[in-house]
Amino acid sequence: MKKELFGVCPYVTSQKILTGKWSMYILYLLSEGPVRFNELQRRLPEEMTHATLSRQLKQLEEEGLILRHEYEQIPPKVEYSLSEIGEKFKTVLEALEIWGNEYIKWITDKNRKGTAKS
Structure with missing residues (x-):
């Protein structure tokens, strides 16, 4: 079980x-x-x-x-x-915003590198 x-x-x-x-x-x-x-x-x-x-x-x-x-x-x-x-979830939202922006930058950089190779 x-x-x-x-x-x-x-x-x-x-x-x-x-x-x-x-x-x-x-x-x-x-x-x-x-x-x-x-x-x-x-x-x-x-x-x-x-x-x-x-x-x-x-x-x-x-x-x-x-x-x-x-x-x-x-x-x-x-x-x-x-x-x-x-209200206590606000700190989680702030942490997610930071991580989300870092991930968006990572995706953008990855895509830019991918197009540079083409």
Whole structure:
């Protein structure tokens, strides 16, 4: 019988929580401050349906990474922000940004060297 590693291993736990295609990018957008639903949808790099974004946000809310604040007004206003544990993810995002930029440079250099040989 295989051992369940969720909640035991930090890598498996992190990977399972961040399974949504846009989870990490949504967390990045929210790291800059509260954002309304339609603004999030506009800022995502690809067309995303209302249902897909809604599902991703619900998952992140269930995991405790984000908070949903609904204002009692007409028209309705809903904002999303990072929770306390979500705020702690900012250091991970910063580290990923550094590594991502280094990897982009590595790819660019590799491609440049590849075209120079042709």
